[in-house]
Amino acid sequence: MKRGLIFLRVAFASAVAAAAVFLALAVRRGVDTDLMSLAGLGRDHALREASDAVSGTVALIFEGESAEDVAKAATAAVGEFGGMIDGDPQEVLKAIGEHGAGLLSDGARALLEAGSYDEAMKGSLSRLFGPVPPVVSVKRDPFLLCSEYVESMFAAQTRGWTRSGGFVRKSHEGREYAMLPIDAGKVAQSRLLELKREGELSASRADGVRMFCAGPAFHTAVATANSKKEINVLSAVSAVAVLLIGFALFRSFRFAPVLVVAQLSAFAVASAALFAVFGRPHVVTFIFGTSLIGLSVDYVYHALAGAASEGSRGVLKPLTLSMLTTVGGFLPLVFAAVPAIRQMAVFSITGVLSVYGFVVLFVVFGFARSRVAVAAPSCAAGCANGVPAAARGVCLKALLLAVAALPAVVPARRLFTEDPSAFYNPDPYLKEGDALFVRASGAMGGRMAVTHGANLQEALENEERAGVKGVSAVVPSLKRQRENAALKAKLHEAKGAEYSAATGIAVRKFDAADLPADAFLDPEKIPCLSWMAKGWNGRCTVTPVPEGFESGDPAVKVYSVRDALATLLAGMTYEVMKLLGLSVIAMAALFAALFRRRALSYALPVVFGFLWSFAALVATRTPITLFSFIAMFAVSGLGVDYAIFYRSSEGGGKCGAATRRTVFFSFLTSLIGLGALAFTQFPVTRSMGIAFAGGLLGAYLAARLPFRTGGTPVPRA
Amino acid sequence: MGKTVVGITQLTLAALLCAGAAKLPPVELPDEAKGKFVQKKTLRDVDVTLTSTGEYEFAKDRFFTFHTLKPVESTFTATPTNYTITAGGKTTTTPISVDVSSLEKIFEIKEVKELVKGIHVKGTNFPYTVSVEYRNGDGLEIEFSK
Structure with a gap:
C-alpha cells in the first residue's frame, strides 16, 4: 500500500514536471487573440477567409x-x-x-x-x-x-x-x-x-x-492588452481572497503552501493539455481558466478539513463524487463545435483532475492533513443562528423562488442575442475610427465575395466569370x-x-x-x-462587393460577415443549449441511480443555480449569449459539489458542522474568484461572471435547504 | 562675440539668397487664365514629334482643362483629386492627386516618382512655354498664349 502510494506520487510529480517543461516550450507559440476565432470561424472556411482578409490590413x-x-x-x-x-x-x-x-x-x-x-x-x-x-x-x-x-x-x-x-x-x-x-x-x-x-x-x-x-488588428491588440491586465488583476484578487478566506477557515496560513502547489500543478497540467490539444489556445480560455482554477480551492479545503476531522476514507468518497460530477458536467462541452468552449472544457477537466490527484495523493493520504485543521465552527455559516430550522427553510424557499421567478417577470426574451456586438465591446476611440472609415470610404456594408481557386489563375478566371471586381480588376x-x-x-x-x-x-x-x-x-x-x-492568399481572393451583388457561381460565396457571424453564433448557442440539456439529463439519471429518493435534494442546487444565473443576467440587463450557458455548466458542477458535501455533513456532530463551514468558505472563495469576472471589460467574460455569481449563490442556498431524509451517509462513488 | 559672428554670417547668407532670388524672372501669371496652346510631343522610341493645337482654361488650385482640337479632338481635365481624359466619346478618370497651383506644376507626377526628369519654363508672361523632359527620353513642349 505504502509502496503503491509512493509510486503514484512519483508518477504524479513526474507528470506535472513533464507538463511544466512542455508548457515552457509550447508557450513560445503564443496564444490566439483573434476575436473572430473565438466563435470558431474555422467551421466555415469561406467566412474564415473573409475574416482573415479583413484582419490583414489596418x-x-x-x-x-x-x-x-x-x-x-x-x-x-x-x-x-x-x-x-x-x-x-x-x-x-x-x-x-x-x-x-x-x-x-x-x-x-x-x-x-x-x-x-x-x-x-x-x-x-x-x-x-x-x-x-x-x-x-x-x-x-x-x-x-x-x-x-x-x-x-x-x-x-x-x-x-x-x-x-x-x-x-x-x-x-x-x-x-x-x-x-x-x-x-x-x-x-x-x-x-x-x-x-x-x-x-x-x-x-x-x-x-x-x-x-x-x-481589427487594433482591436485585437487592445483586447490582448486588456486581457493580460485583467488576468493579473483577477489573479491578485483571487489570491488575496483565497488567503483571507482560508485564514478565516483554518485560523492559520499553513493551508497556503498546499493550495499554491495544488493550483500551480493544476495550471501547468491544464495549460499543457490546452497547448497539446489545440496548438494555439485562445486567450479568453485563460481568463476563464484563471478563475476556474480557483475551484481547486474547494478540493484543497475539503481535503484538508475532512482528512483532519473525518479521516481519509471519510473525505475520499465525497471528493471523488464531487470530481466525477464536475468532470461529468464539463464533459459534454468537449464535443462542442466552438473551439473556445472545447478549450474551456479541456482546461477545466484536466485542471480538476490534476487537483483531485494532488489532494488525494498528498493531502488525503499525505502529511499535510495532520498540520491543518478547521477552526472551531462559529455561527457565521454552519450554525442555525438560533432561528428554528423550519422557519429558516420557509424563508430560504421563499427567497429562492422569488429570485428564480425574476426572468418570468422581466422580459428576458429580448436579452437573448446572437448579435456579434454582444460578444465584444469595442474601445470607443477605435469604434470612432472604424465608423469614420466606413463613412469616409463609403464602405460596402461589409459584404464580401470569397472566390476560390486551385491556383491564382483559376481564382482570377472565376472572378472574371462571376463579375467580381477583385484581383482580376488589377491583373x-x-x-x-x-x-x-x-x-x-x-x-x-x-x-x-x-x-x-x-x-x-x-x-x-x-x-x-x-x-x-x-x-x-x-x-x-x-x-x-x-x-x-x-x-490572393493561396486559396481564394476576398473582395468587397456592393449591396445586392449575388453570384450563382459555385466558386464564389458572397457574405455579409456580420450576418454570417450572427447565424453561426445562433447555431452555436443552440448547440451549447443542447449540450447543457444533455448534461442535465445525464446528471439527473446519475442522481436517480445513486441517491434514489434523495435525488431531488442533489438536483435542486443545480436547478436553482441555473434559475439564479438567469435572474442575475436579467436583473443586470446583460445579454444572454452562448457563453452565459457555458458558465452554467460550471455552476451545475459546483452546485452538485455543494449538495454532496452538505448532504454528507447532515450526519450531525462536530464533523458535520466543520464540513458545512468548509462548504461555506469554499462557496465564498468560488463566488469571489468567478464572480470577479463580472468586473472584466470583455463582454463574454463579464456575462460569465454575472452568471457565475447568481448561479453559485442560488446553488449554495438551495444546497442548504433542509431535507427530512437527511443523515444518511454518502453512497459509494 | 562668437554668436555675433554667426549672426552676421547668417544675415549675409540670407541677403545673398534673396539677391539670387531677385535675379529670377518674376512669374506674373494670373490665377485664372484661358487661351490657346500649341503642343509638341516627342516620342523618342519611335523618333516622332506630334504637334497638336487647342484651347486651355486654368483656375489656380481648382482645375486645368486642355481641349485639343487638332488633329484629333480630346479633353484633358486635371483637378486636385484626379484627371480625366475624354477621348473618342469615352471618359476615363484616374484618381491621382494633381497639383493645379500653376501651369507647370500640373506636369509633375509625384505619385510615379522619377517619371519626370525636369520641367523648364520660358517666359515671364504670355506667351509662356513649359517644357517637360521625361525619364524615358520623351518630351513635351507646350506654348500657352492668351
Missing part, C-alpha cells in the same frame, strides 16, 4: 480642415510605414510594358469585342495627341492600350480615393481625409497600441489634424490576357496602316497566337509585380 486615417496639414501628417506616416505602391514605379511600368501584350481596360475591351475599331483608334489618337505622356513605350504599345490599362488599374485599386504621395485622400462633407492602409502583419502589437495612444492624443494637436486607427487572368491579345491583333490588322499614316508611328504586325508565355503578365513570376496578386 488603416491610419487623418482628418482635418486643411488639406495641406492632413497631407503633412499622412506623409509622416508614409515615412514610417512606407507608401501604397510597392517597389520602384519605373521598374513596375517597364515590366507592364514588357509583359503587357494582353492588357486592356474594361472600356477598351468592350469596344474591341463590339468590333468598334474606328472608335478605338480615335480614342488612341486622342490620347496620343493629348498632353498625357504614354507610360509604356509606344513601340510596344502604339495604340496606348497599356497606358489606358494602367490608368484603369489605379482606379480599381483606390475605389473612390485619390492617390497622393504614397497615401490616398479625399474630401467628404467639408472635411479633408487621408488614409494609409498598412499590412497589419508588419506592425508589432506594441506599436499598434502606441499608435492608438498617439491617435487619442491627436485631439489636442495644434494643427487640428486628428489621427484615427481602424481595422486579368492569363486566359483573359490571351483573349485580349487576340482582340488587339484584330485592331492592329484593321487599323494599323491608317494609324501609321496619321501618326508616323510604325505599327508592327501583332500575331496573338505566336506570342510567348512571357509576353503576358503573370504576377507570380515577375517579382516587382507580386503586389498585384496581394489579394
